[in-house]
Amino acid sequence: MASVAAKATRQAFGEALAKLGEKHPEIVVLDADLAKSTKSEIFAKKFPNRFFEMGIAEANMIGTAAGLAFTGKLPFLCSFGCFLTGRYDTIRLSVAYAQANVRLVGTHAGVGIGDDGHSQMGLEDIALMRALPTMGVFQPMDALETEHIMNYLVKEWKGPAYLRLTRQNVPDLFPAGAKFEPLKLMNLRKPAHKGGFKIACIATGATTAEAVQASDQLASQGVALSVWNAHSLKPFDSETTLKIAADANLILTVEDHTVIGGLGTCVAETLAEAGQKTQLVKLGVQDTFGESGEGFELYEKHGISAAEIAKKVNQLLRSEGKN
């Protein structure tokens, strides 16, 4: 895990929601007995009449949110990501097919949550949500980007959207004063100017910090690794991806999610459909289950920690050198 622990994106979400609630009376919030964990309780305390505690009954919460949306409200419904996707049929029909203006907020993304183990980890939520027509899928890398995405989801986005958030703290990465460009990849570490075998890294969520830290470690060894952050998995910024691919020999994707259907798949689809032959290596949870342990241990184990990413880059460069 990256060393500088600033804030969990769930915390930044809770704060942004309570702030947005002031100027947006249409916002209502629903939770299923996890308000303390999802941080929707910040809104609940400030606007008790616009908060609905639905108990441990996620499907009913999802359908109820759709109904509230049909009366002109902007509902944010909150739970762990895995418990929301567990009620996929209700999301599919009552929300997505009906194009209900609902924000589904899934916290506790990935193996990064640590000790609670597989049953509480959102590991396939991006893949499932991406598969639903009209559903936007967003994942911030840090607190400030969470705030930007929240503004976007309240003021601009229409229709259903899924927001994926971390349990654990993540360091501040969004450059101070930088402009938030919705739906676009953001460059955080520049590519090398010189020739040679170029690797570009695209990361999302908590793993973006790991990629940035890996890039900084590699830079001190004289190795360049450009890093891009993807806050929108759907719509996915294929235009920038293809530009990155045109300038790189290999793209490395990093995500705390299964490599089936997540960020790596977004990039694979983009490259293949454009006939772009840049090699792709997908780091993430490799079609396996999560388990209990410290978050940083699991990041090491699944090869998505800064050290493991740096190791992977060196290994790729070495094998390229041998060819």
Add this chain to the structure above:
Amino acid sequence: MVECVPIMTDQELASVAAELRIWIIEMLTEAKSGHPGGSLSAIDILTVLWFAEMKGVSGGKLASDRDHFVLSKGHGVPALYAVLAKLGFIRPEELKTLRKIGSRLQGHPDRVRLPIVEASTGSLGQGLSVAQGMAMGLKMEGKSSRVYCLVGDGEVQEGQIWEAAMSAPKFQLSNLCVILDQNNGQIDGHVNEVMPIEPIANKWEAFGWNVIDINGHKISEIKSAFEKSRAAQNSSKKPTLILARTVKGKGVSFMENNIGWHGVAPKADECARAIDEIRKASRG
């Protein structure tokens, strides 16, 4: 205030229901697929609801403070399309497009193509939660509008129904009225053989609902149940469940209580026989 719908007598409502039964049979025959059994069991309820009970939905126009309806048992949608056509919200000719490519009249309700159906349903168990959310939203706005929701008796085997049954009393949704179309039939057999739901009235009562038990084909009983529920909106905090005892395939002798007619469309000769029967019964 919304305009009141023109007052219709029980007999006039019964004759509208008979005409809509014919439309249901005709549109299903034309579509060559669909669900006659549960459409015919629900049509008397829907006729009274839309022609005598709901406010702000008359004359092909929707008032802003109107009442709302969600068809949770989405497969019964031919009955709703017939009602909407009779009320002028869709053209009667459009009924022929049911289940055909490009039609707004999807096999199950689709609120994007046809907004007046309010909720997209067809995966059973979901519509009641949506209706609840609408009732909550309207209540927050201080509106007196009511939300009606028709659920099937097989549908209450779904767990999500009981999640909503538990939450609507918590939120004191006396503006929510659920009608349970108890026709005792589902695809694999009789409801109480497939998965018993009894004692169903006691269950809803225990969850905190006002339960009104009626014959779901008797216009006067349906009317009075709706009146009681509306009258209780301000005096009671409880939502209402109208337990409507119905007959699957009601009005067509060879379809009545015959599970085989749950999801099979009539052929041309069956259509003619069915219409003939409905006409004769209506005249008699």
